[in-house]
Amino acid sequence: MTDVSGLTSSAYQQALEVIASVEPRIADATRAELADQRASLKLIASENYASPAVLMTMGTWFSDKYAEGTVGHRFYAGCQNVDTVESLAAEHARALFGAEYAYVQPHSGIDANLVAFWSILAHRVEGPWLQKAEKKNVNELTEEDWESLRRELGNQRLLGMSLDAGGHLTHGFRPNISGKMFHQNQYGTDPETGLLDYDAVAAKVKEFKPLVLVAGYSAYPRRVNFAKMREIADSVGATLMVDMAHFAGLVAGKVFTGDEDPVPHAHLVTTTTHKSLRGPRGGMVLATEEYAPSVDRGCPMVLGGPLSHVMAAKAVAFAEARQDSFRTYAQNVADNAKSLADGLMKRGTKLVTDGTDNHIVLLDVSGYGLTGRQAESALLEAGVVTNRNSVPADPNGAWYTSGVRIGTPALTTRGFGHDEFDNVAELITQVLSNTQPGTTKAGTPSKASYVLGDGVADKVKAASAEMLDKHPLYPGLDLA
Numbered sequence: 001m002t003d004v005s006g007l008t009s010s011a012y013q014q015a016l017e018v019i020a021s022v023e024p025r026i027a028d029a030t031r032a033e034l035a036d037q038r039a040s041l042k043l044i045a046s047e048n049y050a051s052p053a054v055l056m057t058m059g060t061w062f063s064d065k066y067a068e069g070t071v072g073h074r075f076y077a078g079c080q081n082v083d084t085v086e087s088l089a090a091e092h093a094r095a096l097f098g099a100e101y102a103y104v105q106p107h108s109g110i111d112a113n114l115v116a117f118w119s120i121l122a123h124r125v126e127g128p129w130l131q132k133a134e135k136k137n138v139n140e141l142t143e144e145d146w147e148s149l150r151r152e153l154g155n156q157r158l159l160g161m162s163l164d165a166g167g168h169l170t171h172g173f174r175p176n177i178s179g180k181m182f183h184q185n186q187y188g189t190d191p192e193t194g195l196l197d198y199d200a201v202a203a204k205v206k207e208f209k210p211l212v213l214v215a216g217y218s219a220y221p222r223r224v225n226f227a228k229m230r231e232i233a234d235s236v237g238a239t240l241m242v243d244m245a246h247f248a249g250l251v252a253g254k255v256f257t258g259d260e261d262p263v264p265h266a267h268l269v270t271t272t273t274h275k276s277l278r279g280p281r282g283g284m285v286l287a288t289e290e291y292a293p294s295v296d297r298g299c300p301m302v303l304g305g306p307l308s309h310v311m312a313a314k315a316v317a318f319a320e321a322r323q324d325s326f327r328t329y330a331q332n333v334a335d336n337a338k339s340l341a342d343g344l345m346k347r348g349t350k351l352v353t354d355g356t357d358n359h360i361v362l363l364d365v366s367g368y369g370l371t372g373r374q375a376e377s378a379l380l381e382a383g384v385v386t387n388r389n390s391v392p393a394d395p396n397g398a399w400y401t402s403g404v405r406i407g408t409p410a411l412t413t414r415g416f417g418h419d420e421f422d423n424v425a426e427l428i429t430q431v432l433s434n435t436q437p438g439t440t441k442a443g444t445p446s447k448a449s450y451v452l453g454d455g456v457a458d459k460v461k462a463a464s465a466e467m468l469d470k471h472p473l474y475p476g477l478d479l480a
């Protein structure tokens, strides 16, 4: 590839001058954010660093264009260039994932899931209802018809992975709309091993008979057999929807193939584009031909006008992910997660499922006498950015938790390898083993406050800085 780091540097310097001429504080905050990201050990499993090409694509006049509808069928005039952008993004996505159909408009992962849910309801509930009522379309419905259709739509069942087993809140969790618009139920993991128990999922599906079976996760450190999940869905005629928001990069990079690749097995696959896939902040739905027409109605059914500048950046990111170098990246993400997990276990940290075979490592910090909240805060004080997370059957609930979730996509993008991740495990161990639970002002035990040993934060920060300096973020980009 052409080296464009010099160009990148001058482009950003000039862009920041333009921004500063209107609101200098935003230019300053933008500079400060780069400095912070460069200086921290970013282990948040859902974050990454997009390329300058992806980032720059988002900063253009495509942002100014309205383009509700689909390619060639817009509710606005003058969309020929948006059509080019959306077609290219979809074409790259189909090729990258081997999907029959790709819908690249969703603004985020949650939006992609909403599109998928309503597509399933449209295809499996509204369509058959209209047919049975002998109505050509919804324009022919009386008030009474509407009442009946609404009742049908609002009476469907969804089964997803529970939040504390690693599922996502959009998979039927009560505070999210998915837990309100569906009768929801959940499957968990084996309490002993922390692993998915397919027989238990199959039994639950047989008993609950969901319309939608959701697979996929945000905090499960293992691979899923999607061929099995499809078999289970088929046993009751359920639609299998896989949310690969977290691990799309491992699918794109062919680390997950065969039964572990959701695309050939699911009716619909939803994803974000900014996590392990390393694109712009956004979402996408992949579908079989059968579901494509209802997915296409995503905007304006549940989505506002598409973000054309972000669809353009998706096209650039997917083009990057189709290069051989992305396969190497994805394999490194998984290899590095193993190094990190092994490094933590050999130093005495308990991991949920005793390891990983994806990009996620989930620490159970109860062995250190800490809550997830205390561990997260102590690590942050030492410049290690993670997030607290429930562990299966967590005694500390979803707020304080007993776990810390970390992942390798971001630091792998910076070029960290086995030795660095082993060293990261050492630094995490130093922080956790030198942290004590704190007390409240009244002197009673607290689940939030903590005491980090003297000098530990500085020592860990210095050791991190040494590694981070060797693997600069956006090398050559100089804003001085």
Ligand SMILES: *Cc1c(COP(=O)(O)O)cnc(C)c1O
Pocket: 046, 107, 108, 109, 110, 111, 167, 168, 170, 216, 217, 218, 243, 244, 245, 246, 272, 282, 283
């Ligand atoms: C992150 C995530 C989402 C939500 O993505 P947003 O872009 O934040 O809306 C949905 N599902 C899963 C499984 C995720 O991990």
